[in-house]
Amino acid sequence: MRVFYIHQYFRTPEEGGAVRSYHLAKGLAAAGIQVEVISGKNIPYYDQKWIDGFKVHYLPVPYEQRFGFLRRVGAFFDFVLKTRRLLKKLGRADLLYVSSTPLTTGLIGLWAKKRLAIPYIFEIRDIWPEAPIQVGAIKNPILIRLLRKLEKKIYDQALSLVALSPGIAQHIKQVSPQKSLSIIPNFSDLDRFYPQEKSKIGLKKWGLKDVLTISYTGALGQVNGVEELLDLAELAKRKQKPWQFLIMGDGSHREALMKSAYERGLEQVYFIPFGSKEKVNELFGVSDFAWISFAHLPVLKTNSPNKFFDALAAGKAILVNHKGWVYQLVKQHNLGLSCLPSKLNSCFEELEKLENHPDQVRRMQGNARLLAEKYFTKELAVQRLLAIIQPDKNPPMQGDEVYILTA
Numbered sequence: 001m002r003v004f005y006i007h008q009y010f011r012t013p014e015e016g017g018a019v020r021s022y023h024l025a026k027g028l029a030a031a032g033i034q035v036e037v038i039s040g041k042n043i044p045y046y047d048q049k050w051i052d053g054f055k056v057h058y059l060p061v062p063y064e065q066r067f068g069f070l071r072r073v074g075a076f077f078d079f080v081l082k083t084r085r086l087l088k089k090l091g092r093a094d095l096l097y098v099s100s101t102p103l104t105t106g107l108i109g110l111w112a113k114k115r116l117a118i119p120y121i122f123e124i125r126d127i128w129p130e131a132p133i134q135v136g137a138i139k140n141p142i143l144i145r146l147l148r149k150l151e152k153k154i155y156d157q158a159l160s161l162v163a164l165s166p167g168i169a170q171h172i173k174q175v176s177p178q179k180s181l182s183i184i185p186n187f188s189d190l191d192r193f194y195p196q197e198k199s200k201i202g203l204k205k206w207g208l209k210d211v212l213t214i215s216y217t218g219a220l221g222q223v224n225g226v227e228e229l230l231d232l233a234e235l236a237k238r239k240q241k242p243w244q245f246l247i248m249g250d251g252s253h254r255e256a257l258m259k260s261a262y263e264r265g266l267e268q269v270y271f272i273p274f275g276s277k278e279k280v281n282e283l284f285g286v287s288d289f290a291w292i293s294f295a296h297l298p299v300l301k302t303n304s305p306n307k308f309f310d311a312l313a314a315g316k317a318i319l320v321n322h323k324g325w326v327y328q329l330v331k332q333h334n335l336g337l338s339c340l341p342s343k344l345n346s347c348f349e350e351l352e353k354l355e356n357h358p359d360q361v362r363r364m365q366g367n368a369r370l371l372a373e374k375y376f377t378k379e380l381a382v383q384r385l386l387a388i389i390q391p392d393k394n395p396p397m398q399g400d401e402v403y404i405l406t407a
Contacts, residue, residue, distance in 0.1 A: 001390065002034040004087070004118075005054075006108055007099040008079045009063070010039035012051060013192060013277040018306045020186055020381075021099060022051075027382030028389070029053035036093075038086060040079045046086075057086060065221055065251040069137050076104040083108050087116065095159075095389065096120035103128035103147065106154030113157060121388065122158040123184075127171050127299050134297040135223060155179055160388060165325045167302025182388055186304045187381040188313035188372035192277050195315030195369055196285035206246075206286050208270075212355050213244040214319060215287040217280045218307040220251035223300060225293035228321050228341060230257065233266045235348050243268060243351075248283055250274040277310070284314035288361055289336060289351075293321040296341070301325070312372035317364035319347070335368050 005028075007021040021037065029035045035054035040061030041047070047058040059082045063075045087093075087108075098109040098120050109120035129147035132138045138147070155161055155176035163169035163183050172181055196202075203210055216229055226247065233245045245268060247257065254271070261269045272283065284290070290311035294300040301324030308326055311318060318336030320327050330336050339347035354361050386394040 001032075001095070002036070002093045003028060003095045003097055003389065004090070004093045005035055005037045005097045005099070006039075006083060006105055007037065008040045008061070008076075008102070008105060010037050010056065013189075016274060016276040016280070019189075019277065020306065023187070023189070023378045024382060024385055025054045026052045027378070028385065031382070031386055031390075033389070036090070038083050040075070040082075057090075059083065059086065065219060072102075076102045080104055080107050084111055087112060092116075093118055097123065097389070099123040099125060101126045101128055101131075103151060103154065106150070110154060110157055119159040120157075121160050121162060122154060123162040123164075124168055124172060125164050125304075127168055127302060130171070130299045131223075131297075134299045135295075152176060162385075162388065164304035165302050167325055168304070171302065182384065184381050184384045185376065186306050186309045187378045188309040188376045189277070189378055190313050190372060193281050193284065193310050193313035195365065196281075198286055198288075202282070202286050206270075206283075208244055208246075208286055209242065211242045211244060212289075212351065213246065213287045214289045214291055215246040215248070215283050215316075216291040216293070216307075217248045217283060217310065218305070220247070220249045220254040220257060222253060223295045223297070224251070224253070225295045225321055226253070226257055226291075227260065228293055228339070228344075229291050230260055230264065230266060230269065231341075231344060232339065232348065233261075233269050234264050235344060237264075237266060237268065239348070239352075241352070241355075243355075245269045246272060246283060246287065248272040248275060248280065280310060281314060284311065284316055287316060288365075289319050290314075290316040291319050291321075291339075292326055296322060301327075309372065309376055312368045312376060315365045315369035317361055317368065329371070333367050333371050334364060335371065336364050 005025050010021050011017045011019055012022050013019050025035045025037050037056040039058055040063055041058040042062045043060050045060055049056050061075055061079045096109055096112050096118055098105050106122055109122055112118045113120060133144055138144060152175050160180040161172055163172055164185055169181055169183050216226055220226055236243045258271055292308050318330050319339045320330050321339050327338060337347055337350050
């Protein structure tokens with residue numbers, strides 16, 4: 001079986017960032033499927049590489065978090081056109097596995113189904129176009145109507161659909177209720193991330209003290225809500241707490257966050273360049289809590305953020321700033337604390353108590369790792385995908401543990 005896996009932002013663990021597609025492609029290849037990934041990259045020419053048993057086609061489609069809206073849209077359509085040209089050259093495939101965002105990748109599936117008679121499975125990572133609509137990036141009512149019509153068409157024409165969270169699945173059922181739908185959430189890499197005790201050597205390497213430490217790893221964009229971590233740091237400063245706040249990532253709001261921290265005199269906030277998964281794991285090794293945040297838009301409550309699953313694997317307690325699926329998991333499984341903007345003071349008071357009871361923090365950390373081991377391994381995600389792609393060889397798994405978690 002030959003599968004073309006289409007993901008515009010494919011990354012390897014060495015590159016850092018979202019590596020879901022890497023692990024799924026590797027798992028499919030290990031199961032005997034011929035996998036070819038098609039992705040965009042900031043290069044001046046087409047390139048291809050063999051990576052861990054599968055081929056990756058890199059198309060010259062520059063993209064950065066810092067791009068403005070129009071430049072992003074240009075990159076989206078550039079990727080669609082170049083992928084279509086490449087598909088004409090690559091020969092016959094049995095299936096396309098098309099991952100969003102952006103929604104425009106669905107245009108590739110629609111085109112391939114009509115012109116090449118290749119069916120496609122569509123994976124929904126974030127709800128588009130609802131996300132940019134709620135952010136305010138798309139305001140024109142005619143364009144909104146057209147994009148929602150396109151969303152429904154992409155869902156309806158797919159062989160089946162894959163959602164990354166229960167909230168995304170609920171949205172899909174409203175848009176396209178008749179379609180076959182599965183949930184494969186983001187997952188924890190239990191080999192690359194693992195629980196670590198704070199060590200004097202590790203703290204010294206990072207130039208840190210042995211005090212309560214909260215880290216954020218991930219994108220620093222408009223929707224990531226990292227400003228609220230600075231609010232917590234400012235409150236800690238006012239209360240004369242020596243707590244440390246580590247921010248590793250890149251994005252359009254990085255400079256603004258650094259400026260805000262400087263203007264507030266938050267010397268206990270450290271900005272660290274974006275790094276590989278190994279660097280993220282090192283950062284977790286000197287941290288007590290992982291900060292998981294988004295802007296307060298309804299659509300963002302459905303997210304299945306990679307940073308959360310990395311933190312689970314690393315055995316970190318969780319601080320979450322928004323309600324939604326992650327919030328429910330934190331509450332139900334005693335993974336950490338909610339730190340909603342309206343309850344910032346109460347969150348601080350809880351952290352103050354935990355500062356003097358490290359055994360309770362360790363219990364939360366242990367719960368995080370156990371949850372990752374039971375429900376969110378990459379092996380389980382691959383099994384779920386194989387059951388969708390080759391149901392005759394891989395019987396569907398009984399029940400849906402992801403829903404059980406939020407029952």
